Amino acid sequence: MTNATAPAAKTRLIDADHVSGVIFDGGWSPGSQTAPAIEPATGATLGTVALAGADAVAASAAQARAAQRQWAALSPDDRAAVFLKALRIGADHRDEIVDWLVRESGSVKAKAAFELDVTLKAIQLAAAMPHQPQGLVLPSQPGRISLARRRPIGVVGIIAPFNFPLYLAMRAVAPAIAVNNAAVLKPDPRTAISGGLVIARLFELAGLPRGVLHVLPGGSEAGEALCADANIGMIQFTGSTGAGRIVGQNASRHLKKVSLELGGKNAIIILDDADLDLALRNAAWGVYLHQGQICMSAGRVLVHEAIAKDFVAGLAAKAAALPVGDPAQDGIAIGPLINQRQLDHVARVVADSVAAGARLETGGTADRLFYAPTVLSGVTPAMPAFAEEIFGPVAVVTTFKDDEEAIRLANDTDYGLSAAVVSRNVSRALALGERLNTGLLHINDQTVNDDVVNPFGGVGASGNGTAIGGPANWEEFTEWQ
Incomplete structure (x- = not known):
């Protein structure tokens, strides 16, 4: 009789250390304030999440600005490889991610599985962006060449909601980074794990250079700091119309580009x-x-x-x-x-x-x-x-x-x-x-439908007319030179 070696247990994506009151700034640092992560179905405590304040936002924005230059200097092959690896890691940890969505956001299993599917699709589409055309040859006088190229904004601040926490964060994080920006993500504190820490871990394990992505759960203080920080060039916000009006006013006051995806009736x-x-x-x-x-x-x-x-x-x-x-x-x-x-x-x-x-x-x-x-x-x-x-x-x-x-x-x-x-x-x-x-x-369909490849956005009180997704990602997360 021989002794068979038992297969090694798969490492968890999120372990106890990640839900012990830490933020992700390329590494894992203790937060100055914390809050319990609560399972709405049972009232059970799932862990502890950090709450970032204005100081943490300022430090992360400065680090992200420095890291962005190094990220943009990498080859398209190297940048695309990070997304492809994140895609594989997400698929490998499918059951765990679905479980976090179910327990933290109150999603039923089918909705959580669907949310993960569209999130992985967003990563897959972002993986192609480093190899896509990034400009145009414009008409000009004979003997001249006139070029217009798309360049990264720098650092994109992303404020994401609780309802589809993983996807509505990833649909901005992935394309923003794919076109050479760094990103500072502020997930809703109520879904900071499934809407923030999961994303941090996917990119950390995929080899994203340190400082390109920061995940800072927090409340209004953190959101206001993102809108005001000089190192952040754009705010992408998804949430209620009332909060979006405030975000739009604060960011526009500092002449930032603003994308608002708001409520609907x-x-x-x-x-x-x-x-x-x-x-x-x-x-x-x-x-x-x-x-x-x-x-x-x-x-x-x-x-x-x-x-x-x-x-x-x-x-x-x-x-x-x-x-x-x-x-x-x-x-x-x-x-x-x-x-x-x-x-x-x-x-x-x-x-x-x-x-x-x-x-x-x-x-x-x-x-x-x-x-x-x-x-x-x-x-x-x-x-x-x-x-x-x-x-x-x-x-x-x-x-x-x-x-x-x-x-x-x-x-x-x-x-x-x-x-x-x-x-x-x-x-x-x-x-x-x-x-x-x-x-x-x-x-002949219902109103809740997003294929990820399509531009997504509303008008009136539903947003400021901008859209993200598919070809619109190039419009949102870059600027012309």
């Missing part, structure tokens, strides 16, 4: 000729994915009055059947909201709208941070549920009599991020969509 329009089953599936996905905590969520479901009765009944049945509970368990479709403040906001909007005359078809109840999938019908533009971004699992159903009224209702908002039209007549749907004030338009 997105409409999915169900026309009278729609396939009812397709419409119900799209509406349920668009409303309830990640408990409605997505800027692209279908915040208003506009349904032709001829099919509204059957549609509402079908949507209420779907909502009532969605399993609610701890997302770490199998078969769960609806997990917890991120905290009590968010749950209180959802409950208030629903209660105020019912008091104003909306009909509660199903849901409207809460257990700890779990809010039952809810359907409100008979909602009018005068009600809070029609106007306010709810960020919760609430379907807001409003009827219309013809295409003109559908367009008028859909455009009755300051937001303009995503919209969808469901119809068997694609030409009719496209013609209607042409008249919607929206940055993203989906036909």
Whole structure:
């Protein structure tokens, strides 16, 4: 009988040392302040995260500025190799990363797996950028050559939210670094591990030179410091419209380039000729994915009055059947909201709208941070549920009599991020969509859709008209010379 050597256990991406109150500045340094990382489904403490202040931001921005020059001097092959290695490491640690997303952000397993997939796709696309063309030959007088080339901005400050913490950070970090910038990432403190430390570890293990990436969880003090620091040339912000207005004002005061991807009150329009089953599936996905905590969520479901009765009944049945509970368990479709403040906001909007005359078809109840999938019908533009971004699992159903009224209702908002039209007549749907004030338009699909390769951004209160993703990354993260 022979003794077989047991295979070595795979090193964890995030170990106890990484969740003991440290920031990532190329290495791991103790933070001056800390906060517990809380699992919203159970209230359990997952570890301790550092909270960076203005001093830490200043130190990291200066280090990043110096490191950026050295990073930009490397060959395209060397820079691309870092992303390809990060891609392999992310795939190797798939189960662990998904688990962090489930436990820290309250994502159900399917959503967490999807989020990791699009994150890895963002890394893969960034790996190609060092080898892409970086300029143009412009028309000029005979005997002259006029060139325009894209150059890195220097250091990009990135402020990322809690809801898709890994992807919404990586979609900015990866392309910003790929076009020779350094980056200082401030993840939301509520998801600092899955939205920050995971990214730090991927690039650390992939061999990114020290100082090119910094990860500094923190609150408003850290965000204000990023906007003011002279070593940071651009701010990319994803988050609420209220916070985005403040970020935009602060960064513009220092003449920084600003990319704002903000909230949405997105409409999915169900026309009278729609396939009812397709419409119900799209509406349920668009409303309830990640408990409605997505800027692209279908915040208003506009349904032709001829099919509204059957549609509402079908949507209420779907909502009532969605399993609610701890997302770490199998078969769960609806997990917890991120905290009590968010749950209180959802409950208030629903209660105020019912008091104003909306009909509660199903849901409207809460257990700890779990809010039952809810359907409100008979909602009018005068009600809070029609106007306010709810960020919760609430379907807001409003009827219309013809295409003109559908367009008028859909455009009755300051937001303009995503919209969808469901119809068997694609030409009719496209013609209607042409008249919607929206940055993203989906036909026979739902509002929550991002293929990573597409420019992504909104208008009005949903952003400042800029976009990231695909070809837009070159526009965002470089400047012309």
